[in-house]
Amino acid sequence: MEANQENQQIAVTVSVFLNTSFLILTVAGNFLVLLVLGRACQLRAPVRLLLANLAVPDLVLGGFVLPYVVHTSLNGSTESTNENSRDYSNSEGFCQAVGFIRVLCLAGSSFTLFALSYERYVAIAYPFKHMYLISVETVLKYALVIWILAALVAVLPFLGLGQYRYSPHQFVCWPEGNTFNLVFFFVVFCTTLFTMVFLYLCIFRAVRKRRSIIHALVIRIAQGFTGQKVEKFRATTTISLVLGIYSLTWAPFCFTHVFSIHSSASTPMITTQMLTTCLLYANSACNPWIYCGLNAKFRETFKKTARSCWKWVRVVFSAPTFVDTNRTSVDNPLNIRVVVIKPTNTSQLNTEIRLA
Structure with a gap:
């Protein structure tokens, strides 16, 4: 019994450290992305809108949800888990609001990753039709559909499919109910993962078949992970990084919650869910560096912005x-x-x- 409590206390300490680190990285990274996207005139407007639509939910998750998680995890302890749940029943409305925003941001971020994958597939497979298939109007429609679907997923507990309650291993409200966990697993995670795998496999095949056709025009239109030549497009590395990070951060969280349906709420299971929840937040911290940091045009704009900021600092101090x-x-x-x-x-x- 004491060993289980010690292990759970260690898990709480590790989760506090990880959540605090991801809070700083998520807020700083996504705020920097939004700042650079405002100056990235070389990036086409549809691409900037999609990247901004990815950065906004991650920024809200890091700036609003994670501080609540860190606060509750710092005030909580393994011996008073049930006591904490009773304490937060007094602010049940605020906890439910944070839980709703958390599910909304997670679903919105996941669905936006699917939209980015589709945009890159069109840019590589149909470069001459990209400007017509992916325009500002179509991206705005995609964004509207993304947030409608995310809101539908987040509002399901209020419609009777589960109920937002304080989760001691997540330090925030999460919809209780086996049905919601299955819906979240299949609709938000599996649908996005399978479609991303399919689209990136199509991208990989298109790059191999049309290596001689895809030229500098694709670099200007697709805004992909390219240098000065198409031969430098490392499709395998990029695809592995994108799909690997998404799978490693989302899969443990979803699988542990699905498996918890058929298992008892034991101490090892609670400890595992604490750590896998931290990995879920890591996705929001990694997205700015994966989807923006690997973009050649974004890096170029980031360097110009950094030089401008450095010149401004020199002017102030001189x-x-x-x-x-x-x-x-x-x-x-x-x-x-x-x-x-x-x-x-x-x-x-x-x-x-x-x-x-």
């Missing part, structure tokens, strides 16, 4: 400095008035010395 000494002192025996002006261009320095 503001004009005036030194005016009007009194006679030991260091200034001749009562010399020195005026030093540092312009914005630090390569030039104008110094004027006047005798009083």
